[in-house]
Amino acid sequence: MRKYPYLRSKRRRGRWFHTYRRGDREISLGVHGLHPTDPQVIAAWAAEHARWEFSPPDTPTPSPETFAWGVDIYKAGPHWPTLSAETRKNREAILRRYVRAQGARPLRTISTADIEAALSAKGGNAAANELKAIRPVFAHLAKIKFIPRDPTQGIAIERPKTKGHPTASSAEIAKFQERWPIGTRERLIFDLALYTGAARVDLASLGRRNIDGGMIIFERHKTGVETIVPLTHELRAVIARTPDIAPAFVLTSRGKPYSKESLGNIFRDAAAAAGVNFRLHGLRKAFCVYWAEQGRSTHQIATMAGHLTLKEVERYTRDADRKRMIQLLVESS
Template sequence: MKRRLPKYVSEFRDRHGKMRVRFRRKGQPEYYLKAVPWTPAFMQEYQACLQQTAAPAVVGSSLVAAGTMSALIVAFYGSADFKKLAPSTRKQYRHVIERFRNKHGDKRVAAIERKHLKAIIGTMHGTPAAADNLLDRIKQLMGFAVDIGMRKDNPALGMKGFNKHTDGWHTWTEAEIEQFEERHPIGTKARLALTLLLYTTQRRSDVVGMGWQHVTQDGIAVGQQKTHARLTIPIHPTLANVLDKTPREHLTFLVTAKGNSFTSNGFGNWFRDRCDEASLPQCSAHGLRKAASRRLAEDGKTNQQIKAITGHKTDNEVARYTAAVDQKRLARQAFGMDEEQKLSNLTQ
């Protein structure tokens, strides 16, 4: 007979025959609980999971063996290097690190060699992007191990991953935006979400917190969660028209079916469904931020002007969104063409 466990928690026997206890809830990464169910340490882990962190707050270092990868990870989570990261970045790092910790947390840090790391990364050839992400975190952890005296060298230094080229999230085209708008007309929550994302150029983590209290005579006041930048985004006429049809009965513009504010992950999952309804499985919320940046570049806005709206800090960050636009413009200039001219009538 299975023992009673808290909500979202289940136990199973893994391929090695070891009993594992797992927390799984839609909208956040799964987490393997380490303490014995119902003990104080277990309940601390469980409560941290319920608070929707990517992985629970670190339980005291007394619960892990000294000198192991788990001990190193505990120390890293408590370091200034980790704490100074934006909450969303810490979430992403924890997601990667905890998966690694579940498999290798009992390994001795001092005994890990380069060949061991190459073998671990090599087994992930089927998911090259995930392998590269893990390698980045391992390099960081091993560098931290050197800093705190757990190792004399960083065995991951100079290791190369798969470096699979990717453009990241798909950038919405104008045709895809029109297709979504046809499926979700003004007055729907989905249309409001798209318009907020597209005409503020902000991340979903910032859009879900926007409400009428943030609207001023100058625009919408935004405090970015990731960068802590404080911005004022002018309200575009298209956004003003959609907001005019939005009720003023909640603190945030976007709310769940129960009238609660969305979490960032919850909103992402909900918006994913709205994209699917519009037959746009390749599109996502983040892709609209890229589309908005593309529009600004196509309109001839400078990097400084684009950064003032998106909140990016460097030209390199903006270049990720505008490179394709710049290439097309420069190519046309190379032929001495204006925007209306065509090289041939092949596309007609």
């Protein structure tokens, strides 16, 4: 039987008792009566161990079988570490709010109707995001038999239908290029975004270290998907305007990479000054249109853009002014 650090399991009068003993403290795991190999015992140990290893000192242990306790059980399980850092950050904020409001509530008293009421009060995209954050918690707890059933089963939230970020049109691209000529920081951000198709979080960190032969290769921060972009003539010309030795292509006045927020704010202001409506994500869509007009297949574009689904690429390239787009890109190089 595998030994887990600081786990103490003792049998008294025919019944198992489990504690986490570390230093001069011994904390009940709240899963007494179960065999030491039971998944519930291991899950409770993992949550307490993670609290000691990664939380601030003297972080209190939630009461057993409460919602706060269940969140800790889930985060110490196998699913949470597989999420991207950005997804964990966003869901952590949601779970923290729920723990503040309902942390002391016993898990078995939380019903489907309770969750639906809370989500309905929120509504829209916020409700959809909150469901995505709390559903895995209850699914995990049901899987290891801490609760009899997952109360989020059957709950569906329809996101409001929106057009999303607009694709940069050929006319808007021309206006931006006219307002921000080559040599300006704003134009450098624009050109790199257009020719790499990188999202702002990835654009902020891209540098010469990502060049491998005739390609730029990087892992998308959001999904972990490897992205491979050809070094076209236009992209080579843009890179040639950046410092030879630098941590990233786009740098602050102090020679440091921008944060994704700062990069987005700079581009937002630059777009407003040029009188256009698109954002960096609109250039990511234009990147897909560019390669579609070059004759690349949906699969190839998906690889270059780092998309997980072909539908995303098809959505970006639909109903676009492709002929004018490619003509403009060639003329501006």
